[in-house]
Amino acid sequence: MGVVASPKEDTLPEPSSTVTYRGPPRPFYLPRLNLSLDSAIWHFLEQRIYRLPHPPQPRKRTKPMEVICVGLPRSGTESLQRALLHLGYDHTYHGWDIVYDEEIHSPGWVALARKKWFGRDASQPSPASPTITAADFDALLGHSVAVTDAAASCFAAEMIAAYPEAKVVLNMRRDMDAWHASLVKTLVHVNESWSFWVASWLDRECFWAWHVYERFLWPMLFRAPDGEMGKAIRRNARWIAQGGITHQDLAVVTDC
Numbered sequence: 001m002g003v004v005a006s007p008k009e010d011t012l013p014e015p016s017s018t019v020t021y022r023g024p025p026r027p028f029y030l031p032r033l034n035l036s037l038d039s040a041i042w043h044f045l046e047q048r049i050y051r052l053p054h055p056p057q058p059r060k061r062t063k064p065m066e067v068i069c070v071g072l073p074r075s076g077t078e079s080l081q082r083a084l085l086h087l088g089y090d091h092t093y094h095g096w097d098i099v100y101d102e103e104i105h106s107p108g109w110v111a112l113a114r115k116k117w118f119g120r121d122a123s124q125p126s127p128a129s130p131t132i133t134a135a136d137f138d139a140l141l142g143h144s145v146a147v148t149d150a151a152a153s154c155f156a157a158e159m160i161a162a163y164p165e166a167k168v169v170l171n172m173r174r175d176m177d178a179w180h181a182s183l184v185k186t187l188v189h190v191n192e193s194w195s196f197w198v199a200s201w202l203d204r205e206c207f208w209a210w211h212v213y214e215r216f217l218w219p220m221l222f223r224a225p226d227g228e229m230g231k232a233i234r235r236n237a238r239w240i241a242q243g244g245i246t247h248q249d250l251a252v253v254t255d256c
Contacts, residue, residue, distance in 0.1 A: 037215060038118040046107065050207045056103035059142035061134075065163040067092075069148035070156040071171030072221075072237075074182040077149035080171055084146045093141045095150030099209040106208035108140045109151070113216040116158065134162040154217045183233050187218055191229035 035041055067089055069080055077094060084092040098109055112132060119130040137159060141147060148171070152159055160168060173179035190196060191214055200210035219225065224232030 038114060045207075046110070046211075050204050050211075052104055052107065052204070052208075055107070056105055058108075058139035061138040061142040063145050065134075065137075065145060065147070065166045067146035067169060068152050068156075068159050068163060068166045069146070069169040069171050070152045070160070071148070071169070072153050073149060073218075074179055074186060075171050075173050077171065080148050080169070081146075084148070089146040091144045092146040092148060093144040093151060094148055097141075098150060098212060099205075104205065104208060105140050106212040109212050110208075110216055112136060112140070112155065113212075113220060116155065117220055132158040132162065137162055150213070150217050154221050180233065180237060183237060184230070188230045188233060190214070191218070191227070 067084060069077065069084075071077060071080075073095070078096075081092045081094045098106055115130050115132055115136070132155065137155075141151065147159070148169075160166075173182075196206070196210060199206040200214075201207065214229075215227065218229060219227055219232070222229060222232045223236045
């Protein structure tokens with residue numbers, strides 16, 4: 001049970017504690033940031049400079065998780081959310097909730113990303129290694145009975161293991177070229193936006209929106225440790241999308 005992504009030719013390395021962040025593409029004469037995302041500097045910025053004035057309380061699960069939609073971004077995730085809400089799966093958690101929720105839980109998702117990618121050396125697994133549990137997810141989406149988009153795709157294996165009774169939906173685009181073009185127009189466009197990058201240093205909410213997505217979730221998902229999403233999506237997106245998934249209650253939805 002879990003996510004299986006096995007390339008037919010080359011094997012891409014998993015991110016580790018050496019993952020760095022360099023910022024959006026920029027002219028050659030400007031210096032690049034080259035900091036580990038687990039460095040003391042990032043922790044200082046998160047906990048001191050951009051700390052939320054009223055951190056939200058951890059959520060508690062009141063209803064069981066029923067549906068996990070693990071499809072990648074730009075594969076009908078928002079339409080799928082609306083469909084699930086219409087069917088009575090309230091609330092269905094979407095990637096927009098990470099940054100537009102009434103209570104900002106972005107720091108919690110950053111913490112989970114660190115736990116996944118920096119909790120241990122991926123090449124040296126240990127029984128004592130930290131594991132993301134249902135309690136960890138419940139603290140962020142305990143009010144939800146279904147989840148789609150970023151949270152489910154970035155933490156697919158962990159979420160399936162945490163909620164073994166949930167149904168799993170693999171939503172995907174049949175036309176890979178159209179899917180790739182959609183990624184370029186959205187994820188890559190934002191990733192290369194100078195205005196958004198500058199705003200992320202000037203405003204607390206913009207900082208967390210950029211921080212959670214452009215430094216952690218999307219770069220980790222598409223194997224872009226240098227932060228350059230355009231190159232990573234051209235190189236890795238098709239391989240990631242074509243990885244398989246096995247689950248006893250798997251439903252596949254295409255072109256949703």
